[in-house]
Amino acid sequence: MTSLDRSTALLPDSDAFAALLRDIAAGAADRDRNDENPVEQVAALKRAGFGTLRLPAAFGGPGLSVTQLFSAIIDVARADPIVAHIFRTHFWFVEERLRTSSDPLSAEWLSTVAQGKTFGNAFSEKGSNAVGSLVFNTRLLPAEQGYRLDGEKFYSTGTLFSDYLTVTATTDHDSVATVVVPADRDGVQIIDDWDGFGQRRTGTGTTVFTGVAVSEDEVLSDTPYDAEPQPTVQYASLQLFIHAVVAGILESVVDDGVTLLRSRERSFSHAVTERPTDDPLLQRQLGEIASTAAIARAAVLDAAAAIEAATESYGEDRVPDAELAIAAQLKVAKVKVHLDAVAPEAATRLLELGGASAASRSRNLDRHWRNIRTITLHNPVGLKARAIGQNLLHGTALPANAYF
Template identity: 75%
Template sequence: MTQASAVEVRLPGTDAFTTLLADVAVGAKDRDLNDENPFDQVTALKRAGFGVLRLPPELGGPGLTVRELFSAVIDVARADPIVAHIFRTHFWFVEERLRTVSEPASQRWLAEAAAGKIFGNAFSEKGPLAVGSLVFNTRLLPADGGLFRLNGEKYYSTGTLFSDYLTVAATTDHDSVASVIVPTDRTGVSVVDDWDGFGQRRTGTGTTVFENVVVTPEEILVDTPYDAPPTPTVQYTSLQLYIHAVVAGVLASVVDDGVALLRSRARSFSHALAESPVDDPLYQKLLGELASTASIARAAVLDAAEAIAAANDSAVNGIPDAELATAAQLRAAEVKVHLDAVAPEAATRLLELGGASAASRARNLDRHWRNIRTITLHNPVAHKARVIGEHLLHHTPIPANTYF
């Protein structure tokens, strides 16, 4: 686990933040090629206050809007989508605490975030239980002295390897779902770096094991009955839109590499339209199409971020207006449906700017497709598209789970 030091915020849009991103970008291609964890880059972002961007000034942050945050996430993903993805659960956790900022528990954890601590996740499990059902084999049970014990095994724990605290979903002894916060280095917590995906390989998306882990009452944030009626929410919409912000950042990087690739070519084909590839109108057209895809991806993500902000602003006692919440959920889902269709294709077409030489392992241009395709697999696009269509036809409620 990386240790956070004093936070010195570098605001997005400043020369200091631009320099930070340039430092993160250096070696990103080779880290992917060599399968290296970006510990130094994550630590640099923590020290630069990336994790506190949404905190208001009175809580130690600059108080960026939702749109400004997602713009910064896209920029970090442009530098290195591995590093950007690691912070995904952290920002969801911060948003949840801001939603309930008047509660002492939220204030306690926001203070930890302000100090530079990062919160990872331990939600998903393997097995026959339906994904998104909020029923878990991981158990939180009472123990002596008013304490609790946590036991279970989680998978796809993105960011955990780099985090200071873990947010854990568990079933209680009275068949409710609890959200628990425990330090990553607590006795009984094992973080296993065993994610073997072909993309987003060094995001720390591995197995997390909890063996008789002590949990105090203060570390239990939520204890919700399974049969509790759903309420309007966008608490998971930001979590889903974050994925698409990473994709938008990768698409921007595709354009960067496309420009560099064309400029690096010294020759073309004898039957080409220009002697130099950079002057060939067909290559220029293709590059322009890639740039357009990246630009629209960014705009779509930021538009959905505005919808989330509108829902947040309407909240009363942490619960947003139902219509605004639904609009935000649908907007984020629409972004996914669109990007899933165009982003992998853009990453593939990048290679056409270089011909066979673009397949060089040293160039590692295939990482863009691998990263995009892996990110888009986080939830099936067919189900998202169906929900959008069904809602348009019948005003069917959006599924009340973590995927919307």
């Protein structure tokens, strides 16, 4: 694995970053097949400064735009979508701290990011509470010094590989708090028990908090349940990250499609041509898959540009222009609806380029479909499409939570 100086971020358009991604991609299929955690690969990206890409120069980073960041996320997902997905909550954390960077506490956390530290999530819970309701069984209660955190989370993507954990919890005064604690603090237990058929090694398992001490300056927010929602693009950004991973997988599907066809030495006796690479039907199918991947990248980056426009509209209250925020949310939602329809099909059609031999376990080409289908299940596409339609017909507001 390439050894890199953490103090200098590798720019996504550099030869060194491309070499790092080739290194990550080289073992992606084997790691998936052998069910191995990408510990070294995540560490290499952290050393390369991947987690600092959005930090402006004042905070020790290269200051990439939102659109440039999402392009880099697609590139990492092309190399290994497992590795890319692990950083999802980290970039949400960074963006929220950038939004409030004038606050001394946010500035301090941004300095921690500049040191190469990454932040995982412990938001979702199992149980009967509606997803997105922001009502949690995990509790943050006053203690002798600061607070005490107790509870159990699931779908803790990235936590296994992170230095800090962002945690949501119910307080004793009808509010939801978000706190950040070191991953190795006493009382924190990270269990690698995610058993999904795709995105298997993202650390998306159980995180348990038992009497975890939380100081005052580790409470990021404390929002009353009846607070009026403010315009935001942070939820849209969280969702677009998922779609960027799908776009990266589609580009990997194209790469494997080219390799697969070139590896075939024979075709069927009733095929159009003797050589598969000369078969116009297979050429067309590969071209259609490549077109799907190209449109996926373009759609993700178009939505990222809308998020960027809303981000640049922040006023003194650090809240984006409401119309720009809604426009970004709608674009991100439409990307989801489209990709959910075309991405799994593209991954399926990849297998048809190789016939029965494409099902070889050693090739592990089915990982693309498994990864796409798993990551698209993060929220129901039907509810998202309906929300778009309601907005078009009646101007109905979009759901104001991180799960839409």
